[in-house]
Amino acid sequence: MSVTTAPAPATAKASALRRMVLTEFKLYLRERIGPVWGVGFPLLLLVIFGSIPSFRRPSADLGGLTELDVYVPVLVAFVVTMLSLVSLPIVLAGYRERGILRRLRTTPVGPGRVLIAQLCVSLGTVVVTVAVLLAVARLGYGVALPKQFGGFVVATLLAVAALMAVGLFVAALAPTGKAAQAIGTLLFFPMMFFAGLWLPIAQMPRVLQHISHAAPLGAAVQALQDSAQGHWPHPLQLGTMAAYAVVFGLAAAKLFRWE
Amino acid sequence: MPPVIEVRNLHKRYGDTVAVDDVSFAVQEGEIFGILGPNGAGKTTTVECIEGLRNRDRGEISVLGLDPQRDRAELTQRVGVQLQDSQLPDRLRVAEALELYSSFYRDPTDWRALMDTLGLADKADTRFGKLSGGQKQRLSIALALVGGPRVAVLDELTTGLDPQARRDTWALIEDVRSRGVTIVLVTHFMEEAERLCDRLALIDAGRVVTVDSPAALAERAQVQQRIQFRPSAPVDDRLLADLPDVTEVTHRGDLVLITGNSNALGAVTSLLARRGVVAQQLRVEQASLEDAFVELTAKHSDSKN
Numbered sequence: 001m002s003v004t005t006a007p008a009p010a011t012a013k014a015s016a017l018r019r020m021v022l023t024e025f026k027l028y029l030r031e032r033i034g035p036v037w038g039v040g041f042p043l044l045l046l047v048i049f050g051s052i053p054s055f056r057r058p059s060a061d062l063g064g065l066t067e068l069d070v071y072v073p074v075l076v077a078f079v080v081t082m083l084s085l086v087s088l089p090i091v092l093a094g095y096r097e098r099g100i101l102r103r104l105r106t107t108p109v110g111p112g113r114v115l116i117a118q119l120c121v122s123l124g125t126v127v128v129t130v131a132v133l134l135a136v137a138r139l140g141y142g143v144a145l146p147k148q149f150g151g152f153v154v155a156t157l158l159a160v161a162a163l164m165a166v167g168l169f170v171a172a173l174a175p176t177g178k179a180a181q182a183i184g185t186l187l188f189f190p191m192m193f194f195a196g197l198w199l200p201i202a203q204m205p206r207v208l209q210h211i212s213h214a215a216p217l218g219a220a221v222q223a224l225q226d227s228a229q230g231h232w233p234h235p236l237q238l239g240t241m242a243a244y245a246v247v248f249g250l251a252a253a254k255l256f257r258w259e
Numbered sequence: 260m261p262p263v264i265e266v267r268n269l270h271k272r273y274g275d276t277v278a279v280d281d282v283s284f285a286v287q288e289g290e291i292f293g294i295l296g297p298n299g300a301g302k303t304t305t306v307e308c309i310e311g312l313r314n315r316d317r318g319e320i321s322v323l324g325l326d327p328q329r330d331r332a333e334l335t336q337r338v339g340v341q342l343q344d345s346q347l348p349d350r351l352r353v354a355e356a357l358e359l360y361s362s363f364y365r366d367p368t369d370w371r372a373l374m375d376t377l378g379l380a381d382k383a384d385t386r387f388g389k390l391s392g393g394q395k396q397r398l399s400i401a402l403a404l405v406g407g408p409r410v411a412v413l414d415e416l417t418t419g420l421d422p423q424a425r426r427d428t429w430a431l432i433e434d435v436r437s438r439g440v441t442i443v444l445v446t447h448f449m450e451e452a453e454r455l456c457d458r459l460a461l462i463d464a465g466r467v468v469t470v471d472s473p474a475a476l477a478e479r480a481q482v483q484q485r486i487q488f489r490p491s492a493p494v495d496d497r498l499l500a501d502l503p504d505v506t507e508v509t510h511r512g513d514l515v516l517i518t519g520n521s522n523a524l525g526a527v528t529s530l531l532a533r534r535g536v537v538a539q540q541l542r543v544e545q546a547s548l549e550d551a552f553v554e555l556t557a558k559h560s561d562s563k564n
Binding site: 023 | 358406
């Protein structure tokens with residue numbers, strides 16, 4: 001097999017990107033951090049929570065919702081955070097550490113494309129995982145699909161944008177893959193706390209609620225819960241996520257080094 | 260024919276540190292051109308400026324008529340690069356890496372044929388992390404060639420390889436050159452430079468000390484001969500030391516070690532013959548590129564101080 005005809009540069013670049021996305025996706029599955037912690041673990045949590053009978057009973061404290069109704073958006077936030085904030089920077093900082101980005105700089109496609117490929121892989125995995133999560137919750141445990149579906153999609157995508165921006169910021173700062181893993185994991189727990197993983201936001205003391213509203217995941221979970229219940233997410237929450245995306249995205253773009 | 264690569268008065272500094280002070284040389288089409296020098300001499304920075312990875316502070320560089328800074332996009336199509344200490348993801352397989360990299364280029368070589376040539380065919384499905392040092396190096400060379408470049412820049416090609424893998428790699432490089440690829444080889448191994456390079460630029464402290472063929476460089480260095488042997492009967496040191504061509508006589512166990520100029524061997528053997536002494540286990544070390552290297556770089560530092 002030998003392709004000797006020179007395709008137009010645009011086609012060649014498109015095929016390089018396609019090949020890169022495919023390759024990065026294969027590597028992503030082989031590295032297992034994303035599939036295990038970003039996909040498997042939240043699904044396992046859903047199954048565990050869903051198997052507790054009291055989680056499926058409507059509660060007056062939650063305004064007639066079940067615990068599970070409240071937790072599904074939290075798990076969506078879990079997926080987004082694990083894939084964008086933890087798994088993505090580990091790969092990128094590791095690639096820089098190992099000279100892979102530098103090597104790509106000497107090729108016609110450059111290292112920017114591997115970044116795009118990584119974002120595609122992360123986003124694709126988020127979308128598929130969230131879809132599976134919603135389907136399992138609906139079919140297995142009777143959790144209604146988001147009633148304001150468009151709002152739910154917008155909230156999810158904005159959450160991905162905000163968390164990826166923070167993830168890229170971490171990748172820009174971390175000197176090694178291991179350092180990125182440490183920073184990402186360290187950020188993960190407080191972020192998930194303010195997302196209401198351990199204590200629903202509505203039941204937090206007022207001070208923590210305020211912090212939660214300003215935190216990227218707190219805003220994300222609020223927006224996801226609202227749209228799940230049929231309301232268009234509040235502009236303040238969408239705006240908070242957009243602001244995180246822009247500020248950290250710009251900072252990452254400024255600080256990120258290929259080598 | 261204009262040179263394939265021309266570097267004129269290249270200067271590059273990092274902050275207060277001058278990495279490359281003033282480097283000039285020209286590489287002709289089809290040759291293996293070595294850049295030799297001690298660690299920290301500025302070899303890697305020089306080739307990084309040629310590859311377009313770093314921007315020079317002063318001087319001119321032309322590669323295939325292109326300016327590495329201005330025409331980077333085109334340069335990357337035509338120049339294959341092997342970087343020092345650059346790796347691949349551990350779980351990427353050999354065939355996947357080659358297929359991926361070949362998709363980057365306008366007119367790539369057949370990566371399967373390349374995989375065969377480099378002896379990696381039976382490793383096609385092996386992950387990068389599981390390859391031996393020599394196999395990783397061969398893959399790295401394959402990736403430098405997969406775009407069908409006219410020039411390949413190879414940095415510290417055989418560092419960390421065992422002697423057999425090193426020799427295999429050298430044979431490979433000669434094969435690549437025979438296919439018409441001009442090669443720039445950065446190394447600090449004398450043996451490698453001596454074996455492979457048509458011409459060498461000897462770089463020290465950011466400057467070119469000299470550019471010449473390995474043999475001419477070795478010859479230019481007026482290096483002394485070192486002779487060692489085990490005499491069949493005791494010989495008075497003074498007799499040996501009095502020979503005009505001998506500068507020093509020492510002992511190690513029952514071995515006699517003699518240094519002297521290029522006539523010393525003849526003088527010593529005829530003295531021994533006259534006295535009926537046989538020189539057993541006779542060994543003579545000739546001036547090598549390594550001696551030339553040490554002498555030329557030392558001279559260079561002297562003239563600077």
